[in-house]
Amino acid sequence: MKYRKNEAKEYAREILKGVWTALPYNFTEDDRLDEPGIAFNLEHCISRLQIEGHYCSGNVAEFWAMTNEERMRAHEINVETAKGRIPLIAGCHHQNPYEAVALARHAQEVGFDFVIILTPYIAVRCDDALYDYYRFIADRVEIGIVLFNIPQTYYPISEHLTKRLAEIPNICGFKQAGPAPAATISLREAVGDKLVVSVADETPWLYNLSVMGDRWLLNYCPHLYQVPGYLPVRDYTRAALGGDMNRATEIARTVNPLRAMHAKWITGYGRPTGHVPSAEMKYWMELIGMVGGPVRVPCREMTEQAKKQLRADLEATGLPAKAAAGGGKRSG
Amino acid sequence: MKYRKNEAKEYAREILKGVWTALPYNFTEDDRLDEPGIAFNLEHCISRLQIEGHYCSGNVAEFWAMTNEERMRAHEINVETAKGRIPLIAGCHHQNPYEAVALARHAQEVGFDFVIILTPYIAVRCDDALYDYYRFIADRVEIGIVLFNIPQTYYPISEHLTKRLAEIPNICGFKQAGPAPAATISLREAVGDKLVVSVADETPWLYNLSVMGDRWLLNYCPHLYQVPGYLPVRDYTRAALGGDMNRATEIARTVNPLRAMHAKWITGYGRPTGHVPSAEMKYWMELIGMVGGPVRVPCREMTEQAKKQLRADLEATGLPAKAAAGGGKRSG
């Protein structure tokens, strides 16, 4: 570990910033981990997209369809590939707090900077149970923990409860997937001095950065919206931090066709009866020079017709052409 | 009417823009409409806060606790006070489509520019029923209709359904209270060429204006955040439209303490078990030189302790001092 448990909050303030992404995992046709594919995509993000940090094993990574052993191996691949060039967070989400501990301890041992743990999706529907769940894990690991709140789907982490959790030494961040701006404002008021808060959505990032004072974007869009030679999220972030909001705004506007693509193809699961769009993400990635490949049950492959439409829509944004121009396709 | 039914969409594009507010209604101690109070507040918004339009009888206006006769009288007061200086929209929300028609016809006759109608809160839980509800009303009035979507609480108006509704000649706007940015992006893609879309939240307005291309803010915050001599929402909007995003951003940042006040005191109803914060809004208004006064059941008056705390919080933002410096308190 790069820091002691009681330094976790301080270390988080130093490390948790900039534009991060969250990659899917890749699988082979015979349903094993595609280790080279996983490594290729991360290398692509680091060296070609200049991503500033990586969150492994998120919802987009189909972690729920991987065994703990596979998840641990995938974490190792991340560490081996990153070689310390960027900080890494390991998603250690599990229905079982004991297994979340096992995953977090492994992440700690192999060299992750932090772990992130989602509100449990079973057995927790009151504040005390949620507090006990996180406390149980935090007490058993040294590594810093980022909370992950998806109030649309799971029991929410209120700002009141977050204040209690923020007293735990190695709880040090909050990934907010609840979309209501007022709830996030309350959260920043309640714990902004203790936890690093990240809104899990690229769309309002420029605003959150320039007006709200956020410093960390933790979201899967940066590798979908950017290709070598076209790094708009990075560029508008830099422009904003550099004090040129006109330029930042102008760049951010160029992303609108990609945001519309994303709204059309990727956000279905956020709807009352939607599906997890892992196949759509992977196909999008294939179209811009990254590794995609098959998905696991209960995610479903796209139909040929849907792929044709997605491809046409994405080509209409010009992104695949930019990717082709920028180079970087995996050989073989 | 200032336009013919089949010109509603065109007229909407011309009129529905800029910073609008939505005022509460005021009541006397003996529970009648406080007509001078209502007129005072609107005059304050027009002549002192330079608000560009007014949405009457919204959720903040306790319309559900007013008879149709009171609502119509309140609409007349709005027209009489505005004297054509700003455009007006009348909230004609009703459980009963027949009474929504009666309210909308009255608004049309007394000179409103548009009406706005919320998804019905009873008897509608499928797309066809929602379509029929709006169609029934639209067929029976000439005036243009703005749809109002609160998917957290009522049956949502999906972008698919909105496309069907947008074919009706006098449906011409969409007030979006759903907070998910991706859903609003889908909506703009689906009907942005036909309907004027407004996100019902001041917080992301600068972003929606500068990056997303929105032109209309329809929200109750402008009269809570602004006082004579301090018009930040107006000012950052103008700066953004004038191409100075650095200045817009700087001004928008000054509103953060007020947004935190709002998140703390006003947004409770958005939570699973919250209350409608009419008393809090009215007390806030009293502290900045506007008319407040009692609320109606089922809203509840604040305790003295809560008022003391709200007052201290608001004073800490400096807004009441700015209001006092800017003048404008109602005599008597």
Added chain:
Amino acid sequence: MKYRKNEAKEYAREILKGVWTALPYNFTEDDRLDEPGIAFNLEHCISRLQIEGHYCSGNVAEFWAMTNEERMRAHEINVETAKGRIPLIAGCHHQNPYEAVALARHAQEVGFDFVIILTPYIAVRCDDALYDYYRFIADRVEIGIVLFNIPQTYYPISEHLTKRLAEIPNICGFKQAGPAPAATISLREAVGDKLVVSVADETPWLYNLSVMGDRWLLNYCPHLYQVPGYLPVRDYTRAALGGDMNRATEIARTVNPLRAMHAKWITGYGRPTGHVPSAEMKYWMELIGMVGGPVRVPCREMTEQAKKQLRADLEATGLPAKAAAGGGKRSG
């Protein structure tokens, strides 16, 4: 009024019992109240189906699509038709507590026994607001009030809150549409000595009657399941009260095909995206010798194909044939 306000609970225990039904209202082809139709159906229930009480203006009655004047007129028709032969409850549901008071006062004046008021569907999402809503109405009328809880759709009336409400003198009953048996058990424990509780579902009625000690069924199925000469709900209720559970069970079993009809055609609104099945109810009624007729927006007429299928399904149960054999079709 047949009792004084402070006798409401006592009167309720005497009157609120047996098998009641809740009829739809009928409308003419030119969208006015079909007064003879309304009277015919109630007379049918009283003299041919031997129903023991009637709840007017319920959810099945499309009250949300009627003006207050129409609702009051419909209430008068009920009183004029019943002529004191059975007790009557008037549904005075309204978004507006002031108008709920007006409806309840009218019901009180024209001779109703009780009123029933649904949890408000707007502006109430905390216990205090719900308490204030009911208290406001109860304070302004003499007549006894039955609470109506649909926790699937509106803010629920918890057993804790019901205990507070049960202290109000003229709150005297509770129509429970929440389906969880444990919640109803908690409710009976909390207020069973003060309020008459009725589970709003025919299916578990025999059980609630024989094992749980309930005495009142308040539901719209009795006039759908029974025809002159076949009165199974009445008969199994009598058998159970008379101590012959074998016969009660045997009769209750004969209703199963009708319960399946009901589950297939009528309960859609209880599903996440269902519609209010008023047209289906009315068509069913037409097929068994009652008056049906058109529905109002936002309810929708059935397609011819759906009608054909419903008719075939209902005929397969044998009910229309029993109705024809039992006589009672309205002439003309």
Added chain:
Amino acid sequence: MKYRKNEAKEYAREILKGVWTALPYNFTEDDRLDEPGIAFNLEHCISRLQIEGHYCSGNVAEFWAMTNEERMRAHEINVETAKGRIPLIAGCHHQNPYEAVALARHAQEVGFDFVIILTPYIAVRCDDALYDYYRFIADRVEIGIVLFNIPQTYYPISEHLTKRLAEIPNICGFKQAGPAPAATISLREAVGDKLVVSVADETPWLYNLSVMGDRWLLNYCPHLYQVPGYLPVRDYTRAALGGDMNRATEIARTVNPLRAMHAKWITGYGRPTGHVPSAEMKYWMELIGMVGGPVRVPCREMTEQAKKQLRADLEATGLPAKAAAGGGKRSG
């Protein structure tokens, strides 16, 4: 396996009937499996309570806080204890279909009759994903699978989807925890000839048995409500099956005080913000001669005050005295 995969439905009709229970697992003070405790409780159910089948690793068993290894070991203890005297179902619920397969294969190998698998609590929010999840598992095991539907909390298994699932050879039962009677009627209509349906609630069991034709109760109440010498659930079931509904009803009525206990102490998790009442169940069991003991995070131990109150409430029902009279306390 006692049957071939394509005989699963037939075997299910033969085996899945009568009064089953679902026990909690017991843990030692140092947080390991209390193997003798687990065996004691099952023996108690078989030889003293005459329970007709056991569902292991249900929601009451805190399976989410056990590793797969612990769950498999607990399944072995069940098989070793039952010694073939009663049929057994293993709960193989898991966020991960691959691990659900591993658990189901183990259950198949050690001699279970069936497995039961809950709708996944993550990654499934559309019918196709749910179908694929169950299909993936069913294709990889021989053993028969019972579906488990908790629509209040997880993505529901509609009757339409159940029809598709019922075509899979080794899907053979449905545990229905949705409380709406009409939904269960639709379900029986849709698949009652293919799947054995059990309503997961003791309260309406007598009704479902005598009127609806159900033959299987799968619920955790039988070991909470019954003690040696007082076996009311068994007795009223037998009376009903034997054609004496008066006696069945009379016995069922005696359980009412225990149902009220259950509604007060155990059903909190069914409420919007409740907790999982494992500690309450275990303490209840201790008071009637069974093994209780500590719970695992995120379940929480009861306070001393709460225990005192639960004990007083349970003693008021007379159950602990009956248990003491009936003997059977574990020595040591």
